Amino acid sequence: MNWRRKAEQCLISYQRKSDSRQAKYMIRRTNSRSVSSQRWLCRQLKDPYVINAKRLGYRSRAAFKLMEIDDKFKILSNGQRVVDLGCAPGGWTQIVIQRIGASHNGQIVGIDMVPLDPIPFAELLLGDFSQASGMDLLSSKLSGPANVVLSDLAPSFTGHKRTDHIRIMLLAELALGFAIEVLSNNGVFVTKILLGGSDHDLLTLLRQKFRQVRHFKPQASRTNSAETYVVATGYRRLL
Structure with missing residues (x-):
């Protein structure tokens, strides 16, 4: 295996580890919210009135x-x-x-x-x-x-x-x-x-x-x- 191929594999391995760390970080951030806060956030994201307010420019x-x-x-x-x-x-x-x-x-x-x-x-x-x-x-x-x-x-x-x-x-x-x-x-x-x-x-x-x-x-x-x-x-x- 030449050096270029080794470098590419090292880069791929690093990116996978980096993505994994980022995913774990995001999960930790989400899990750091209280249960009530997580419920509120989920409700907001699914709420049709919230969605339409953003679409129409209402505050x-x-x-x-x-x-x-x-x-x-x-x-x-x-x-x-x-x-x-x-x-x-x-x-x-x-x-x-x-x-x-x-x-x-x-x-x-x-x-x-x-x-x-x-x-x-x-x-x-x-x-x-x-x-x-x-x-x-x-x-x-x-x-x-x-x-x-x-x-x-x-x-x-x-x-x-x-x-x-x-x-x-x-x-x-x-x-x-x-x-x-x-x-x-x-x-x-x-x-x-x-x-x-x-x-x-x-x-x-x-x-x-x-x-x-x-x-x-x-x-x-x-x-x-x-x-x-x-x-x-x-x-x-x-x-």
Whole structure:
């Protein structure tokens, strides 16, 4: 066997060992994830809403939830002023832009405590809407009373159902408090909640302030999730 053939065999042997080491490394990396993390990753890779969101250029699968809400309740229309609370990563904002004509005469203002990349025709603010400074900032950017206030806010979930339920209901109540301050007469408020018993006070207040209050669980919501949305229409603003 000449030296060239020996060199080729040595190279092939080295590549095989290298590929084997890389494969073992990848397996170790995958196995280093927790079981729940691996399940989440597999679910994301197979989720048709995640796949379609990437294909269509939406920043999150949540965009399809707002599509369904609007298709059913017709809450968005051309020329509206809309506030998106907890707007990151921007999926809902993208849908609002399409449906209110934000490139012409509609206005969308979003706020979140997490920085996010700009979206054309949207004003995205960094701040906490539940603080006076955040509310003042939002109000200063609106060209008039809001027609729609949207909230897809969710806390960092602990896995403890009761704790998570209380946390998300608190966010919903804060979002409603903001909506009451900025909504125009006949305005719309949409918020995410978790069903679980602590929603009675929120629903009571909503029914006092709005003419119609309905629950809706979009198909884009995961089937094993307790999340649902409250769609309140016909805000009774005291003039």
